[in-house]
Amino acid sequence: MSQVSFPVVTKNINYMLMRLEKNLRSMPGLQVIRQGNSAVEVTASALGGLLKSKATVTLNLSGNYYFVSITSTPSPLGGNEALNYANVAVQRAFSTKQCNNCKKFIFLDDKYCMFCGQK
Amino acid sequence: MSENRPLGVTILAILMAIGGILGIIGAIQILTNPWIRIAAALRAVNIGLIYFSLLLSIVALPIAYGFWTGLTWSWYAGLAVSGLSAITNLLQLPGGILGLIIDAVVIYYLLQPNVKEWFKVMGGPTLPEISLQAKPSTSEPSSTPPPGMKFCVTCRRAIPSSNVYCPYCGAKQP
Numbered sequence: 001m002s003q004v005s006f007p008v009v010t011k012n013i014n015y016m017l018m019r020l021e022k023n024l025r026s027m028p029g030l031q032v033i034r035q036g037n038s039a040v041e042v043t044a045s046a047l048g049g050l051l052k053s054k055a056t057v058t059l060n061l062s063g064n065y066y067f068v069s070i071t072s073t074p075s076p077l078g079g080n081e082a083l084n085y086a087n088v089a090v091q092r093a094f095s096t097k098q099c100n101n102c103k104k105f106i107f108l109d110d111k112y113c114m115f116c117g118q119k
Numbered sequence: 120m121s122e123n124r125p126l127g128v129t130i131l132a133i134l135m136a137i138g139g140i141l142g143i144i145g146a147i148q149i150l151t152n153p154w155i156r157i158a159a160a161l162r163a164v165n166i167g168l169i170y171f172s173l174l175l176s177i178v179a180l181p182i183a184y185g186f187w188t189g190l191t192w193s194w195y196a197g198l199a200v201s202g203l204s205a206i207t208n209l210l211q212l213p214g215g216i217l218g219l220i221i222d223a224v225v226i227y228y229l230l231q232p233n234v235k236e237w238f239k240v241m242g243g244p245t246l247p248e249i250s251l252q253a254k255p256s257t258s259e260p261s262s263t264p265p266p267g268m269k270f271c272v273t274c275r276r277a278i279p280s281s282n283v284y285c286p287y288c289g290a291k292q293p
């Protein structure tokens with residue numbers, strides 16, 4: 001299991017998961033399923049389902065941070081595409097930057113600050 | 120570009136190129152030998168097998184080139200040839216065991232993410248650059264937003280309901 005943390009931009013965990021799912025769905029050949037209120041399961045299949053790997057991304061809001069843990073099951077041959085994809089998607093979905101006007105944390109790919117509207 | 124090529128791919132490309140050239144030379148030498156017709160007539164050699172290995176040797180050259188330059192089709196070709204070879208070896212067990220092991224290693228190697236990345240095969244860790252604001256969500260523009268969300272008054276994308284500004288278009292929310 002691996003764990004990473006990101007500063008909280010929004011406490012809306014549903015929005016966080018939506019960002020993650022959107023990222024995962026833009027990647028080829030993945031099955032993305034919401035698990036409960038705070039997790040997303042990713043399945044990557046190769047060779048017509050023969051080589052299947054699975055990863056589960058779980059979000060945990062604690063104080064000013066989201067703790068993101070990823071557990072995974074590699075494919076029978078040892079490849080772990082689901083984990084690779086999940087890692088990339090987590091970075092894309094949750095990475096933050098600081099607004100240079102109000103100094104609050106916003107998402108790396110946000111064009112406008114959601115707090116002050118700064119471009 | 121070439122410094123990104125996985126070492127195993129380089130080795131396979133060189134082996135295939137050498138094997139292909141030697142195979143073609145060898146096959147031509149045998150086939151142009153005047154004694155071959157007599158030997159074939161006497162069933163001392165299987166001439167079909169020589170033609171088959173000539174064909175494989177010829178096919179190996181473009182695949183080697185594809186491996187060297189990272190062409191996607193050559194990844195599929197390499198996988199197909201290894202698969203065919205594995206089946207052939209499987210039919211010749213126990214004699215084909217060494218070949219079978221080599222085929223299995225090659226197939227396993229070709230499926231590794233960094234190798235697939237070199238061949239730009241879909242499913243590798245290299246992904247097209249995407250961003251969340253790339254396309255407005257065309258789905259559910261007029262339906263109810265998910266829990267804790269609202270639709271931006273201007274661009275209609277789902278954003279957290281606490282947002283004062285839309286992170287996609289910058290519109291101030293009422």
Ligand SMILES: [Zn+2]
Nearest residue numbers: 099102113116
């Ligand atoms: Zn700001």
Ligand SMILES: [Zn+2]
Nearest residue numbers: 271274285288
């Ligand atoms: Zn908007």
